[in-house]
Amino acid sequence: MQIYLDNAATTKMSKTAIEAMLPYMDGIYANPSSLHLLGQQANEALFHAREKIAGLLGCDAGEITFTSGGSEADNQAIVSAARIGEKQNKKHIISTAFEHHAVLHTLERLEREGFEVTLLDVNENGVIHPRQVAEAIRPDTCLVTVMYANNEIGTVEPIAEIGQICREKGVLFHTDAVQAAGHLKIDVKEQNIDMLSLSAHKFHGPKGVGALYARKGIRLTSLMEGGAQERGKRAGTENIPGIIGLAAAFEEACENIDRNAEKTTYLRDMLIAGISEIPHSILNGDAKKRLPGNVNFCFEGIEGESLLLCLSDKGVYGSSGSACTSGSLDPSHVLLAIGRTHDIAHGSLRLTLSEENTEEEIKYTIAAVKEIVAYLRGFSPVWRDCVSGKKDFIIK
Amino acid sequence: MRKKAIIAMSGGVDSSVAAYLTKERGFECIGATMKLYDNEDIGLPRGHTCCSLDDFEDAKSIAYRIGIPHYVFNFSDLFCEKVIAEFVSAYLNGATPNPCIDCNRFLKFDKLLMRAKELNCDYVVTGHYARIEKDETTGRYLLKKAADSTKDQSYVLYSMTQEQLSHTLFPLGGYRKTQVREIAERLGFCTAKKHDSQDICFVPNGRYAEFIEKYTGKSSSKGDFLDADGNLLGRHGGIIRYTIGQRKGLGISAKKPLYVTKIDPAANTVTLGREEMLYSKRFTASDLNFISVAAKEADFPMRIKAKIRYRGPEQPATLTRIDTDLAEIAFDEPQRAVTKGQAVVFYDGDVVVGGGTIR
Numbered sequence: 001m002q003i004y005l006d007n008a009a010t011t012k013m014s015k016t017a018i019e020a021m022l023p024y025m026d027g028i029y030a031n032p033s034s035l036h037l038l039g040q041q042a043n044e045a046l047f048h049a050r051e052k053i054a055g056l057l058g059c060d061a062g063e064i065t066f067t068s069g070g071s072e073a074d075n076q077a078i079v080s081a082a083r084i085g086e087k088q089n090k091k092h093i094i095s096t097a098f099e100h101h102a103v104l105h106t107l108e109r110l111e112r113e114g115f116e117v118t119l120l121d122v123n124e125n126g127v128i129h130p131r132q133v134a135e136a137i138r139p140d141t142c143l144v145t146v147m148y149a150n151n152e153i154g155t156v157e158p159i160a161e162i163g164q165i166c167r168e169k170g171v172l173f174h175t176d177a178v179q180a181a182g183h184l185k186i187d188v189k190e191q192n193i194d195m196l197s198l199s200a201h202k203f204h205g206p207k208g209v210g211a212l213y214a215r216k217g218i219r220l221t222s223l224m225e226g227g228a229q230e231r232g233k234r235a236g237t238e239n240i241p242g243i244i245g246l247a248a249a250f251e252e253a254c255e256n257i258d259r260n261a262e263k264t265t266y267l268r269d270m271l272i273a274g275i276s277e278i279p280h281s282i283l284n285g286d287a288k289k290r291l292p293g294n295v296n297f298c299f300e301g302i303e304g305e306s307l308l309l310c311l312s313d314k315g316v317y318g319s320s321g322s323a324c325t326s327g328s329l330d331p332s333h334v335l336l337a338i339g340r341t342h343d344i345a346h347g348s349l350r351l352t353l354s355e356e357n358t359e360e361e362i363k364y365t366i367a368a369v370k371e372i373v374a375y376l377r378g379f380s381p382v383w384r385d386c387v388s389g390k391k392d393f394i395i396k
Numbered sequence: 397m398r399k400k401a402i403i404a405m406s407g408g409v410d411s412s413v414a415a416y417l418t419k420e421r422g423f424e425c426i427g428a429t430m431k432l433y434d435n436e437d438i439g440l441p442r443g444h445t446c447c448s449l450d451d452f453e454d455a456k457s458i459a460y461r462i463g464i465p466h467y468v469f470n471f472s473d474l475f476c477e478k479v480i481a482e483f484v485s486a487y488l489n490g491a492t493p494n495p496c497i498d499c500n501r502f503l504k505f506d507k508l509l510m511r512a513k514e515l516n517c518d519y520v521v522t523g524h525y526a527r528i529e530k531d532e533t534t535g536r537y538l539l540k541k542a543a544d545s546t547k548d549q550s551y552v553l554y555s556m557t558q559e560q561l562s563h564t565l566f567p568l569g570g571y572r573k574t575q576v577r578e579i580a581e582r583l584g585f586c587t588a589k590k591h592d593s594q595d596i597c598f599v600p601n602g603r604y605a606e607f608i609e610k611y612t613g614k615s616s617s618k619g620d621f622l623d624a625d626g627n628l629l630g631r632h633g634g635i636i637r638y639t640i641g642q643r644k645g646l647g648i649s650a651k652k653p654l655y656v657t658k659i660d661p662a663a664n665t666v667t668l669g670r671e672e673m674l675y676s677k678r679f680t681a682s683d684l685n686f687i688s689v690a691a692k693e694a695d696f697p698m699r700i701k702a703k704i705r706y707r708g709p710e711q712p713a714t715l716t717r718i719d720t721d722l723a724e725i726a727f728d729e730p731q732r733a734v735t736k737g738q739a740v741v742f743y744d745g746d747v748v749v750g751g752g753t754i755r
Contacts, residue, residue, distance in 0.1 A: 305467070305469055305470065305511075306511060306514045306515065309467065309515055310514070310515065313515075313516075342473070346473075375514075376514055379510055379513060379514050
C-alpha cells in the first residue's frame with residue numbers, strides 16, 4: 001500500500017505532460033535562439049506554450065516570463081516592484097505573516113536595504129480581510145503581495161477584493177499562486193492582479209519550471225545576467241521541455257478544474273470528518289475557504305516527526321510543518337501565525353490530496369492516523385500530564 | 397525478526413563507523429541526527445551557514461553510503477531547556493558545568509531513546525567509547541571503560557539508568573580510535589579525517605562568557621578578587637569568567653602565581669590563593685546515580701576510585717552516603733581543584749559504580 005498525500009509538496013507528472021515533453025528532448029532539441037529550422041521549431045513551440053498559458057490566465061503572451069519555478073517568480077516579482085517603488089521614493093511593502101519563505105526572505109532582504117514591510121495578521125482562520133489591506137496602504141506603499149492560497153493550511157485569500165483595493169489606490173499587487181494555479185480558477189484581468197507566480201510541479205507538470213505573469217508596463221528587474229532570453233528579463237537558454245510540460249499540464253488541469261475540485265473536495269471533507277473524531281485534535285485553517293485538496297491538523301501531545309515516520313511505515317506519505325534545507329522540522333511559521341502555540345505547532349500533520357486519490361485510500365488513512373495518534377500518545381509525557389490533570393489540554 | 401536500531405549520527409567519524417558496524421552486525425538501522433539548536437539561539441545570524449548544517453550533510457551522506465535511511469530530528473526546544481539553560485544557570489551560580497553529560501542524559505538516552513521506541517526500535521546506538529555488559533549474577537547492566545583507555549568516555553555516561561543501558565549499544569567500545577579512523581578511511585567516509593570535537597558545540601569558539609552574556613542579555617557584573625583572609629586584591633570581570641584552579645587571565649600581579657580557589661556567587665567575589673590551597677580531600681556530591689549496584693543495596697562506606705574531571709586521573713577514595721541523594725567522597729590523598737558543577741564518577745577497576753555532581 002502506498003498512498004501519496006503530499007501533493008502540496010509536489011505532484012506526480014501527468015501522462016499528458018510527459019508525452020508533450022518527450023519530442024522536445026529527442027527530436028526538437030535545438031536552442032530556440034538558433035536561426036536554423038530546428039531552432040525555429042523549438043522557438044515556435046515556446047511561442048505556443050506562452051500563448052496557451054496566457055490564455056488560461058486571461059492575459060497576453062507578452063506578459064508571461066518563464067522562470068525556474070515559483071520561488072524565482074516570487075523573487076523577481078517582489079524585487080521588480082521594489083525597484084519601481086524606489087524610483088518614486090515609495091519603500092513600503094505590505095504582505096502577510098504566513099507567506100512562503102520565497103516571499104518572506106525576499107522581503108527580509110529588502111528590509112535590510114531600507115524598505116519597510118508590514119506583515120498583516122492572518123487571523124485564526126488563516127484568511128485576511130480585504131479591509132486590513134486597505135487600512136495598511138500608505139502613500140509610500142509600492143507593493144502588496146498576498147498569497148492566493150496557503151501552502152500549509154490551504155486557506156484561500158480574497159484575491160479579487162484585494163486586487164480591486166490595490167488598483168483603486170494605485171499600488172502594485174502580486175500574488176504567489178503556486179498552490180492555487182491549476183486548482184482554482186484564475187483570471188488576472190478580472191481579479192485585478194498585477195503580478196502572479198506559478199509553478200508547474202504543483203499541478204502535475206515537471207519540476208524546475210514556473211512562470212511569472214506581470215501586467216504590461218511593469219518593468220521587470222532581471223535577477224540573472226546573460227543572454228537576451230525572455231525579452232532580456234531572464235537570461236539562460238529556455239527550458240523548452242519544461243515549458244512545454246508546464247503548458248500541457250496547466251491546460252489539462254484548467255480543463256478539468258471543476259471535476260477535479262469536486263472530487264478532491266469530497267475526499268478532503270471525508271478525511272477532515274474522520275480525523276476530527278480523534279479527541280483533542282483541531283483542523284488548522286478555515287474549513288470552507290480552503291484548497292480542495294488540503295487537510296491540516298494539530299494533535300495534542302504528539303510530535304509531527306514521529307507521526308510522519310509512523311505513517312510512512314504504513315505507506316501513507318504526508319508531511320508536517322515546513323521542511324528546511326536540513327530536512328528537520330521547525331515549528332511552522334504558518335501555524336504560529338494563526339495563533340497555534342509552539343508545542344501544538346510541533347504536532348501538525350498536513351495531508352494534501354489530488355484527484356487521483358480514492359475513497360478507499362482515505363478510509364485507510366483515517367484508520368492509520370487514528371491508530372498512530374493513540375499509539376504515540378501512549379509514549380507522550382505531555383499527553384500523560386494532560387490526562388492526569390497535571391496540565392491543561394491546549395486543544396479542547 | 398531483525399532487531400532495529402537508531403544510530404545517533406553527529407556527522408563525525410565515530411558515529412559514522414558506529415553506524416557501519418551496527419549495520420554489519422545485521423541490525424535494521426535508521427540514522428538520526430539531532431538538531432539541537434538554531435543559529436539564532438547561539439547568537440549567530442540565521443543566514444550564516446553553520447558547521448552543524450555541514451555535519452547534517454555529512455551524516456546523511458554516510459547513512460546513504462552504507463544504505464540506511466537518515467532523518468534529522470528537531471530537539472532544539474528540549475536542548476535549550478535541559479542543556480543550554482542549565483549550563484548558563486550553573487555558571488551564574490559559580491559552578492563549572494559539563495553540558496555534554498546533560499546532553500547524554502536528557503537528549504541521547506532519553507528523548508532519542510523515546511523516539512526510538514516510538515519507531516519500534518530496540519536500541520539507540522552512539523559512537524561513545526565505552527562498553528555495556530550484563531552481569532549475569534546480579535542481572536544488572538554494567539557500564540565499563542573502553543578498550544582504548546585514551547579515548548574512554550565512560551565518565552560522561554555515568555548518569556545512565558538500567559533501562560537506558562539495556563536499550564543502548566556502543567559498538568566502538570572494543571575499538572581503538574586509530575582502528576576507527578582506519579575503518580572510515582577504508583570505506584572512503586568523508587568523515588574519516590574530521591577532527592575530534594573539542595569545544596562545547598553550542599558555544600562558538602569556546603567563548604562561553606560572551607555566550608552567557610548574550611543569552612541572559614546582561615553583562616556580568618564586576619566584583620572583587622579577595623585573598624583567603626578576605627583582603628581586596630583587585631577587581632574581577634564577572635564570576636562567569638572564572639573556574640576553580642584557573643591561573644591565566646586574572647590580571648593580578650603577585651610574587652607567587654595565584655589561582656582561583658573559590659567563587660562566591662552571592663557575594664560576587666572570587667577568592668585567589670597559592671596553588672597548595674587548591675588541594676582538598678573531602679567534598680560532597682548530589683544528583684547521584686548508581687549503575688553496578690542498586691542504589692538501595694549499596695554497601696557504604698565503599699572503597700572506589702574517583703574521577704573528578706573528564707581528563708583527570710582516578711584517585712582512591714572512600715564513598716559514604718549522607719542522605720538519599722547526598723554522598724561524601726574522601727580521597728586518600730588531597731586532590732587539586734575539586735570543582736563545583738563537574739561530575740564525580742566512581743570506578744571499581746573498569747566498572748563504573750556510579751557518579752554524581754560535585755557540590
